[in-house]
Amino acid sequence: MNKAQRTHFVKQTAQECGFEFCGIAKAAKLGEDARRLxxxxxxxxxxTMHYMEKYFELRTDPTKLVPNAKSVITLLKNYYxxxxxxTDAPKVSKYAYGNDYHETIKVQLNVFLDRLKASFGEFQxxxxxxxxxxLERAWAEKSGLGWLGKNGMLINKGAGSFYFxxxxxxxxxxxxxxxxAKDFCGTCTRCIDECPTDAILPNKVVDGSKCISYFTIELKDAxxxxDMRPKFDNWLFxxxxxxxxxxxxxxxxxxxxEAFKPIAEILNFTEKDWSDLTEDGFRQIFKHSPLKRSKYKGIMRNLKFIMSEP
Incomplete structure (x- = not known):
């Protein structure tokens, strides 16, 4: 295959493997994105996400991850x-309605990679x-799949931002x-205005340490x-x-x-159902769910926090 044929095969195979969008950028050291990080x-x-401090060079230079890297292929997977x-239940982020995306997409990505190797021959x-x-959002932006919104999310002009x-x-x-050539947020500031904890700052900067997702998932403190209690707006995860x-x-x-279709309990649980949930029940119901990242203890901590009086 020549370069054009390989590129066509990559994009066709991406769709066949279940990815809605595929973009390709030249592998090169990131400049402005590295400075922003x-x-x-x-x-x-x-x-407290100290893992973000590690492997800075790996994050900003793809050739450190794959020697002699030539291309960065970005794939988007819809989870909306x-x-x-x-409406009266503790709220869960939509990305966590179904199965853990890490497990699901990793399988699809491995199939995609195997099919490329079968057609191109062995490569790294x-x-x-x-x-x-x-820095997956930076590479998605460089490959034309969208732009970085004021909320830090990748936004696709025709499909929005609910994508892995x-x-x-x-x-x-x-x-x-x-x-x-440009982003299409324009003068809109809805995400900034509506953020419950004022975590979204000017110039597309998000203070991760103030985000509700950080508190309910990443922060492991007991x-x-x-001071955040009145701002949580009933978000559990x-x-x-x-x-x-x-x-x-x-x-x-x-x-x-099908992997991202909502777990019935996510949709139907009331506040009482969450309160009555045992650890064994949690493990059984959410064994394939992103909620297991917070573990039972973390979910109960979050529930107690949003249910208690300010």
């Missing part, structure tokens, strides 16, 4: 649900699903997609800060406010992937 870390906006939770390549030092991002770094030369208010998400369509 360094400034963000220096201001302590990662909170068809149905919503009970590594796939990543939010589990390694890769997977990255494949390979030492195969391909044709590269052009990034968008106690959550009291994660937060979708900045995406829910984004006008571009009017184009979101329900996912077709």
């Amino acid at each position: 360094e400034a963000w870390l220096n201001k302590g906006m990662h909170g 649900p068809e149905t919503s939770q009970n 390549g590594r796939g990543f699903v939010d589990s390694a030092p890769v 991002i997977a990255t494949l770094i390979v030492d195969v030369e391909l044709e590269y997609d052009a990034p968008l 106690l959550l800060p009291d 994660g937060c979708d406010v900045c995406q829910d208010v984004c006008p571009w998400n009017r184009f979101s369509k329900p996912t077709n992937d």
Whole structure:
């Protein structure tokens, strides 16, 4: 295959493997994105997420992850649900309605990689699903799949932002997609205005240490800060406010992937159901769910926090 044929095969195979969008960028050391990450870390906006401080060079240079890397392939996977939770129940972020995306997408990514090797011959390549030092949103933006919104999310003009991002770094030369000439947020500030904890700052900076997702998932402290209690807006796990208010998400369509179809309990549990949930019940119901990241203890801590009086 020549370069054009390889590129066509990559994009066709991506769709066949269940990815809605595929973009390709030239593998090169990140410049501006590296400086933004360094400034963000220096201001302590990662909170207790100390893993963000590690492997800085790996995060900003794909050739450190795959020697002689030539191309970065970015894949988007839709997770937008068809149905919503009970309106009076503790809220769970939409990405966690179904099965753990790490497990699901990793399988699809491995199939994708195997099919490329079967057609191109052996080559060096590594796939990543939010589990390694890769700035996946930067690469998605560079490959023309969207722009970085004011809330820090990748926004696709025709499909919104409810997408998981997977990255494949390979030492195969391909044709590269052009990034968008501009972003399309314009003067809109809905995500900034509606963020319950004022975590979204100017210039597309998100203070991760103030985000509800950080408090309910990443922060492992036994106690959550009291001053945040009135701002939690009944979020039990994660937060979708900045995406829910984004006008571009009017184009979101329900996912077709059965793995991301909502777990019945996520949709139907009441506050009492959550309160009555035992550890054994939690392990059984959510054994394939992202909620297991917080563990039973963390979910109960969050529940107690949002149910208690300010």
